[in-house]
Amino acid sequence: MGLKNRAGEKRPERANRMEDVAAAAGVSLATVSRVFSQPELVSEATREKVHAVAKRMRYLPNLLAGGMAANQSRVISAMVPVISSAIFAQTIEGLSSGLHGTGYELMLSQSSYEPEQEYSILRAFLGRRADGIVVAGAVRDPHCRELLLHSGTPVVEMWELLEEPIDMAVGFSNHHAAQAAADYLLGRGYRNFGFIGGTDQRTADRQKGFYEAVRAAGLPAPRQVLIHSPSPSSFDAGGQAMARLLDENAGIDVVFCTNDLLAVGALFECQRRGLPVPGRVAVMGFSDLDIGQVSVPPLTTVQVGAYEIGRQASRMLLARLTGAPQETRIVDTGFSIVRRQSA
Amino acid sequence: MGLKNRAGEKRPERANRMEDVAAAAGVSLATVSRVFSQPELVSEATREKVHAVAKRMRYLPNLLAGGMAANQSRVISAMVPVISSAIFAQTIEGLSSGLHGTGYELMLSQSSYEPEQEYSILRAFLGRRADGIVVAGAVRDPHCRELLLHSGTPVVEMWELLEEPIDMAVGFSNHHAAQAAADYLLGRGYRNFGFIGGTDQRTADRQKGFYEAVRAAGLPAPRQVLIHSPSPSSFDAGGQAMARLLDENAGIDVVFCTNDLLAVGALFECQRRGLPVPGRVAVMGFSDLDIGQVSVPPLTTVQVGAYEIGRQASRMLLARLTGAPQETRIVDTGFSIVRRQSA
DNA sequence: TTGAAAGCGGTACCAC
DNA sequence: GTGGTACCGCTTTCAA
Numbered sequence: 001m002g003l004k005n006r007a008g009e010k011r012p013e014r015a016n017r018m019e020d021v022a023a024a025a026g027v028s029l030a031t032v033s034r035v036f037s038q039p040e041l042v043s044e045a046t047r048e049k050v051h052a053v054a055k056r057m058r059y060l061p062n063l064l065a066g067g068m069a070a071n072q073s074r075v076i077s078a079m080v081p082v083i084s085s086a087i088f089a090q091t092i093e094g095l096s097s098g099l100h101g102t103g104y105e106l107m108l109s110q111s112s113y114e115p116e117q118e119y120s121i122l123r124a125f126l127g128r129r130a131d132g133i134v135v136a137g138a139v140r141d142p143h144c145r146e147l148l149l150h151s152g153t154p155v156v157e158m159w160e161l162l163e164e165p166i167d168m169a170v171g172f173s174n175h176h177a178a179q180a181a182a183d184y185l186l187g188r189g190y191r192n193f194g195f196i197g198g199t200d201q202r203t204a205d206r207q208k209g210f211y212e213a214v215r216a217a218g219l220p221a222p223r224q225v226l227i228h229s230p231s232p233s234s235f236d237a238g239g240q241a242m243a244r245l246l247d248e249n250a251g252i253d254v255v256f257c258t259n260d261l262l263a264v265g266a267l268f269e270c271q272r273r274g275l276p277v278p279g280r281v282a283v284m285g286f287s288d289l290d291i292g293q294v295s296v297p298p299l300t301t302v303q304v305g306a307y308e309i310g311r312q313a314s315r316m317l318l319a320r321l322t323g324a325p326q327e328t329r330i331v332d333t334g335f336s337i338v339r340r341q342s343a
Numbered sequence: 344m345g346l347k348n349r350a351g352e353k354r355p356e357r358a359n360r361m362e363d364v365a366a367a368a369g370v371s372l373a374t375v376s377r378v379f380s381q382p383e384l385v386s387e388a389t390r391e392k393v394h395a396v397a398k399r400m401r402y403l404p405n406l407l408a409g410g411m412a413a414n415q416s417r418v419i420s421a422m423v424p425v426i427s428s429a430i431f432a433q434t435i436e437g438l439s440s441g442l443h444g445t446g447y448e449l450m451l452s453q454s455s456y457e458p459e460q461e462y463s464i465l466r467a468f469l470g471r472r473a474d475g476i477v478v479a480g481a482v483r484d485p486h487c488r489e490l491l492l493h494s495g496t497p498v499v500e501m502w503e504l505l506e507e508p509i510d511m512a513v514g515f516s517n518h519h520a521a522q523a524a525a526d527y528l529l530g531r532g533y534r535n536f537g538f539i540g541g542t543d544q545r546t547a548d549r550q551k552g553f554y555e556a557v558r559a560a561g562l563p564a565p566r567q568v569l570i571h572s573p574s575p576s577s578f579d580a581g582g583q584a585m586a587r588l589l590d591e592n593a594g595i596d597v598v599f600c601t602n603d604l605l606a607v608g609a610l611f612e613c614q615r616r617g618l619p620v621p622g623r624v625a626v627m628g629f630s631d632l633d634i635g636q637v638s639v640p641p642l643t644t645v646q647v648g649a650y651e652i653g654r655q656a657s658r659m660l661l662a663r664l665t666g667a668p669q670e671t672r673i674v675d676t677g678f679s680i681v682r683r684q685s686a
Numbered sequence: 687t688t689g690a691a692a693g694c695g696g697t698a699c700c701a702c
Numbered sequence: 703g704t705g706g707t708a709c710c711g712c713t714t715t716c717a718a
Contacts, residue, residue: 005507006492015495017711028689033713043687058493063470064416065711068407068694075450084436084650086429093427096453105467107418108451110439124448127406149348150401152358164348235637264634271639291607291634294578296614307427360695371705376697386703408695411710689718694711701706 016057025053036061067129076317077107077130079121081137081200085233086289087259087306088136091158094310095134102318104131113200113230115141126151132317134310137202138162138169154320156313159202161332168320170312170331174205175212177302177335178258181284182213184300184337185254190282193222194255196241196262198233203258206286210256222256223249238265239272246273246281253281254343260285260292263299267342282343297341304335359400368396379404410472419660420450420473422464424480424543428576429632430602430649431479434501437653438477445661447474456543456573458484469494475660477653480545481505481512497663499656502545504675511663513655513674517548518555520645520678521601524627525556527643527680528597533625536565537598539584539605541576546601549629553599565599566592581608582615589616589624596624597686603628603635606642610685625686640684647678 022032027046034041035050042050053059067073078095080088096106107130111117122144125133134156139145148155148166155167162169185193193214197203211221225241238257242265245255257263263285270277277283277297285292285301292299312331319327365375370389377385378393385393396402410416421438423431439449450473454460465487468476477499482488491498491509498510505512528536536557540546554564568584581600585608588598600606606628613620620626620640628635628644635642655674662670 006510019711029712030689030691030714031687034688037713041687046687060466060470060494062472062711063467064407064411064472065694066713068411068696069711069713071694071713073407082436083439084429084432086427086432089427089429089432092451093425093453096426096451105471106451108435108439108449110436123403124406127403128448129405129407151403166348235633239637265637268637268639290578294582294608294611296611362695372696373698373705373707374703377704380697384703389703405695408710409697411712412695412697414697414710687718690716692713692715694713697708697710699706699708702704 016059018059018061021050021054021057021059024057025050037066073129073131074104075107075128075130076104076132076134076314077109077125077128078134079109079111079118079125079136081111081113082231083108083110085231086261086291087233087287090289090306091136091310091313094307094312095314096310098311098314098318104318104321115144119144119147122147126153131321132156134158134313134317137200139166140201154317156316158309158313160205162330165330168316168327168329168331170309170316170333172304172333172335173209174202175209177304178206178209178256178286179213180335180337181256181286181302182210182217184339185256185282185284185343186213186217186219188282188343190254190343191219192249192251192253193219194245194249194252194281195222195224196227196238196245196255196266197224197258198227198229198231206258223252227262233259233261235261235265235268238262239269240265242266242269246270246275254278254284255281256284256286258286260287260289260299260301263301263342264291264295267295267297267299278341278343284343288338292340295342300340300343301338302335303338305333309333359402361402361404364393364397364400364402367400368393380409416472416474417447418450418471418473419447419475419477419657420452420468420471421477422452422454422461422468422479424454424456425574426451426453428574429604429634430576430630433632433649434479434653434656437650437655438657439653441654441657441661447661447664458487462487462490465490469496474664475499477501477656477660480543482509483544497660499659501652501656503548505673508673511659511670511672511674513652513659513676515647515676515678516552517545518552520647521549521552521599521629522556523678523680524599524629524645525553525560527682528599528625528627528686529556529560529562531625531686533597533686534562535592535594535596536562537588537592537595537624538565538567539570539581539588539598539609540567540601541570541572541574549601566595570605576602576604578604578608578611581605582612583608585609585612585626589613589618597621597627598624599627599629601629603630603632603642603644606644606685607634607638610638610640610642621684621686627686631681635683638685643683643686644681645678646681648676652676 109121132154288303452464475497631646
């Protein structure tokens with residue numbers, strides 16, 4: 001006979017409401033409400049009876065109505081440039097885990113790196129009265145800032161260490177992290193740098209830091225390939241960029257990529273050409289994704305705690321929403337150089 | 344002077360409501376409501392005045408209140424086992440894209456492959472009155488089925504081709520896809536099979552199909568390594584499984600992995616051992632992720648359209664919600680063998 | 687410990 | 703084309 005499905009299922013006209021439960025249990029609407037939201041105010045006998053009746057009637061409290069009356073949606077809304085990039089997917093996972101079991105639900109939207117979309121997404125979030133908003137990256141567009149600022153909604157900007165966040169921020173210094181990466185490579189004796197990156201703000205920060213350190217060492221600026229596609233992170237783009245770098249610059253002995261996806265793509269390109277890594281050319285990544293731990297050779301990279309950033313963002317929001325005392329508005333999750341074998 | 348942040352920002356006591364806008368614009372509440380939801384019913388003059396006033400007052404319609412009155416949340420809720428796995432991340436991205444610009448927002452939750460969590464997540468979705476629910480994988484737990492069935496909410500089960508979905512389904516036959524993979528390998532002349540997979544239902548279906556084809560060819564069952572971790576997809580697990588397979592079975596000439604993450608991990612393990620792929624041992628994956636297109640060698644795999652599945656799910660839901668006629672309840676997105684170089 | 691009733695911020699039907 | 707108004711389903715004083 002198999003599992004039941006919807007065929008032949010007759011549905012009740014209308015879902016039961018609190019009022020129906022109250023009537024069936026012989027108590028008032030207010031009492032039923034208390035049973036679900038402040039059970040300690042109700043006598044045990046009443047509580048049990050209401051629960052029994054509710055269960056029998058398949059009553060499911062309408063959280064929308066509840067939220068509206070209590071003026072809170074219990075929704076945290078998150079905006080990321082792209083969902084499927086391993087980098088942000090991890091942050092989202094951290095967020096989701098942090099929210100698990102708290103009664104808050106996660107709403108998610110992607111901006112595809114387009115400013116106009118950011119604005120409309122944020123408006124949608126506010127229109128739905130999100131209790132908190134989290135954004136991957138700093139909100140730089142003045143209209144968006146203004147919108148958020150004026151809304152009074154708690155906001156966390158992630159992935160950058162902002163001096164003047166709209167409200168709260170969690171991340172690390174992209175500048176310093178890339179600088180540290182360059183210093184590490186310098187320390188390993190590399191002198192002819194290649195650089196593969198994108199054009200978004202975070203990547204630009206990384207580039208600045210990296211170039212600064214290289215310059216400080218008295219070396220010429222790296223040969224660079226910038227990926228102008230909206231999403232500056234794909235294996236494929238990394239491979240192509242590496243190919244150009246290799247074709248146009250014979251002497252390069254190390255290539256720094258602004259994220260691990262690009263780096264692994266670059267690694268594959270070397271492999272395709274039979275160039276030993278790091279023997280002929282070294283490769284360093286940024287972000288410390290799973291893949292870099294198992295690639296051949298395993299990827300030297302900068303660990304920045306993508307998951308932890310999301311997790312921390314949820315913590316900060318929750319703290320604010322529960323009125324926890326003296327919260328920190330800006331959290332530096334730091335970074336560390338992970339030395340493996342590719343550089 | 345830098346960007347403005349929240350410091351020194353004084354916030355208005357309460358956000359403006361429709362009533363406030365109405366008063367300021369000298370029209371009735373009902374008119375303002377129409378301006379936002381059925382503008383064609385309002386004269387252009389009134390419409391413009393209201394818009395102007397609303398803008399000046401920074402009025403943002405409360406979608407929660409609107410939804411409550413109209414009995415619709417305009418939220419689609421999705422449940423996946425894990426968010427950060429490339430496989431599901433793509434499906435989520437497809438869903439999100441499909442919803443973009445429709446006025447529907449995406450709510451997301453992960454079950455971590457735990458049945459108890461599934462139930463509570465679904466309850467939360469229903470409690471929030473999602474207009475539609477989409478689930479990665481069939482809902483097999485009777486309580487969950489019952490819950491969904493009785494709720495009357497449109498439901499799409501993804502990633503499997505169900506004969507009796509709760510409501511709607513979009514996916515492909517895991518059984519047939521794996522069977523086709525085996526047939527492909529058989530056709531290429533491989534005879535000594537290895538199998539790396541997990542223990543969840545979809546994986547089990549793939550295993551059955553694969554083994555069936557192998558048996559039908561008169562060959563002994565593959566040597567298998569099953570990953571019992573809750574999440575049967577990581578590069579690392581693939582590498583470890585491959586190591587075991589290689590250590591314990593000298594004669595294996597091809598290994599089929601139930602997803603590309605495992606397959607790429609396996610690929611790396613071969614590389615670590617200096618075993619040529621497919622020369623010494625071939626590797627075939629399943630799912631066709633980005634990484635398999637650029638790995639060395641590029642991965643022969645089964646393409647199943649992870650993104651397209653999500654996209655299609657959103658289409659079906661939207662069609663139902665807008666009352667589109669004669670929709671198909673079960674959509675087979677099919678699969679195809681992608682021959683590259685690893686097998 | 688329980689109940690009555692005034693919102694929460696809109697939608698939509700019905701008149702005019 | 704516009705306004706009046708009865709809900710939508712729950713939370714939360716305030717009284718009893």
